[in-house]
Amino acid sequence: MFLKPNITLLEDKEFYPALDMLERGVKSHFPVVLVPGIVSTGLESWSTSNCSRPYFRKRMWGTTTMFRAVLLDKECWIETMRLDPDTGLDPPNFKLRSAQGLIFKLYWVWGKLIQNFAAIGYDNNNMHLAAYDWRLSFYNLEVRDQYFSKLKATLELAKKVDGKKSVIVSHSMGLSLGLVTLYFFKWVESPTGGNGGPNWVNDYVEAFVNIGGPLLGLPKALSALLSGEMRDTVELGAFGIYVLERFFSKLERADLFRTWGGLSSMLPKGGEEIWGNEFQAPDDSDDTQGTYGSMLTMRSLIKKKENPSESSDIVKVRNHTCKSGVHFLQKHTPNRFSEMLTRNYSFGVVTDEEQMQETKEDRTKWTNVLESQLPNAPDMKIYCLYGYGKETERKYYYAREQLEDEDDDDDDDVEDENQEKRKRFRDKLGGFLRNVFIDSSVSSDKDPKIKSGVHNGEGDGTVPLLSLGYMCVKGWKNPLYNPAGIKVITREFQHQVGPPLDLRGGENTADHVDILGNYELTKDILKIASGSVNDLEDRITSAIREFAAKVKL
Template structure:
C-alpha cells in the first residue's frame, strides 16, 4: 500500500501548498502556542469553569493542568515533546553531510530525494529533536532541495513586512493571505464558515525507524498517548472539524482581516460563523444533517441556511454577526502580528 501511495504522490509537488503559513508567529514556538492550556475534555473544561469560582483556586487548578506544546509540530519522542526547551539537546541538521544508503530493493522504482540522505542525514534530522512551523520548512529544504526549489517558485509561507513592496505582486504570494491584501471593496463582506467540536490533529510525536518499508525512516509513534495533553496515537489534537484546526480556519477573519489592517486596507467586514458538530443519532441519518466534520459540513442544515440567506441578500449583521463556539478570538489575540 505504501508503495502505491508513494508512486501517486511523486507527481504531487502541490502538497507543499499545505505547509502552514505564518511560521512561528502564528503557530507557536518551542515554548508557546496560541492554543496553550487547551483541554481536549471539553465537558470537564466546562464543568471546571462553572465550579471553580474562587480566583485563587482557579489559578491553582490551571497550574495543575498540563498542556501540550502545540508549537512543536514534530517531536522525536514523547519525552522531547514534553520537556522544557532548555533541557532539549539539539544538534543543527543543516550542517550535516548526507551519506549513502544501501540500494532500495523494495521500492527501487520509487526513488526520492530522501533516499540519498544516507544514515548520516537521517540521524541528523532525528538529532534536531523537535521542529516548529519555521524549522519544518528548513527541514524540507534539507531533505528534498530539488522539490522545494520548484515549490518556492510557486508558493510562499511567510508574513509580509511591507505590503507595498513590489515583490508581493508576484503570483507565488497570492495563495498566502499573510502576504497579500484583500481588494479595495469596502462594501463587500467575508464569511468564514467551519465546523468545531471534533479532535483535530495539530502536532506529532515521531520515532526513528531505519528498517521501515521503502526506507522511510520516520514514522508517527502510535504508542504515544496521554489523555491529559490530548495525545492519542502519536498525534496531539485541538479543536477543529476533524481535519482543519480552528486556528487555521478562523484566524484571518477573527484578527488579521478584522477591521482596517494592512491585510484588509479597505475595511471589508468579516464574520466568523462556527457550527458545532453533532454526530448522527441513528444509521438512518447517514452522515447527519448536523455534522460539522470536514466535507460532511456541506450538508449541515445551519450552514445551508446561512449560505442561502447570504445569496438572497442578507448581511452578516442580519445573520446575527459572529457565532462562535470555540476559543478562536482568545487564541487569535495571543498572536503578536503587526496589523
C-alpha cells in the same frame, strides 16, 4: 403504493430549510459559483496509452472505478494520478481532467446544498461549477487549463446575463480552501495575471463564502508530504498498518503526494508567529501536555550496527516548529520537490506595508494570506463559515531509525556545503525517508488527545481552529491585510453527533466535509445568495478570539 414514488421523505430531508424560506419570499437573486475541493472534484481519464485505455472517460478519484483500479491495477492507477515531478504537468502518455457539471461525486458532498438552491429557483443557468484539477499548483492551473481565465469569463458572463454580481461559494477538503479563490482575486487584478484592473473584483463579486477554508494551511499536509502518513493511516492498528504497507507503502504514497503541486499549498503558513514555538502555542490549553508549538517531535532510535534488530537507548529528541518543520521537509526530500515548493509557494509573514508593496507581483505570495492583501473590493463581503468541536490533527510524534555510526544529517546545513556533499546527502534520502515514520506507540494517559503518535487539538476534524478562524476574526481586521476594509463576517457551527445511521452526520454536524449538509449553514448560504442577509452577523462561540489574541503580529 409499491409503484407510486414516495417523495415525502425526500422532501422533508433534502429540500429544507429552502422550502420553508421560499414560503417567506426568499428566492434566487445573485448568480452562484461553486468552487469544490478534493473530495468533491472528480478527475476523469483522457489517456489512451495501453494501461489506461479501459479507464477512458472514467473517474479515477473517489469512485468505485478508483477502488477497482487501486486493487487490481495499482501501478497503472499511480501512473495515471501522478504528475511530472519536474514540470508539475501531465506526464507522457497520461492525462486527467476535472469532471465538469453538477453531477455524480460532487452531488454526494454538495447534494443537500444544490437541492436547496434549486428549491428557491436556481438551476444550471445561474448556478455554475468551477471544478479544477486540484493536483496542479495554482500557477499551473492557468498554464495548462486556463482555469482562472475561464472563471473570470464565467463571472463576467453571469453579470452580463443577470445584471448582477456573483456569489462565490468555496468549500475545502483540499484546495478550494479559499486559497484558489483568493489567488484568483490577486491574479485577476494583477497586470501580470488576468489584467482585470484594480476594481474588477469589486465590480463582479458580491460575496465570497469561505466554508471550512484552511486559510493558514494544516499540519496534516506536512506529515502527508514528509512520510505519506496521517492520523487515518496510523490508527489502523498494527495489522492494518502491516497490510497497508504491503499494498501501498508510505514511501509510495509520499512519492505520489509530492508530485501534486496543489497539495503543497496546504502546508502551514505563518511560522512560529502563528503556530507557536517550542515552548508555547496560541491554542495550548491548561490540559495540553507539552505544547502544540513543536509541530513535529523527532526521536532518533539508534540501531546497533552488529545487530540492527536491537535498539539502544533513544539518544536524541528534536522539536520542529512550523517553520523548521517546513524547512525539514524541504531539506529531506528530493531536490525537484524542494524546487517546486520554492517556485510556487511562500510560507512566511509580512508585517509592514513597504514589504507588502515590494512583493505584490510575486505570485508565490498570492497563496499566502499573511503575505498578500485582500482585493480592492470595499463593496464585497467575506463570510467565514466553519465548524469546530472535533478532534483535529495538530502535532506529530515521529521516530527515525539509524545505525550507530550513521551521520546525523539533521545537523548538517547541506544548503551551505559544497555541491558534492549535497549530492551525497540527496543520494541517501531514499534510505533516510524509509526510516522516518509516525511513532504510533506514543499515547498519553495524562492527555487523551495524544493517540497513536498524533496530538489532536481543536478544529473541524481536518483543519485546526487557528487556520479556520484567525484571519476571519483578527488577521483581516488589520488594514495591512485588508486595505479596502472588506467586511468579514464569521459564523461558527459547533459539532453535534448525529443519528448513528446517518452517513452524512445529521443536520447539526460540523465535520469538515459533512458540514455542507448542516441545516443552519445551508440557511445562511441561501440568505447570502438571495440577498436576505440583514440578520447575518458574527456568531463566534469557540475559543478562537482567545487564540487570536495570543498571536502577536
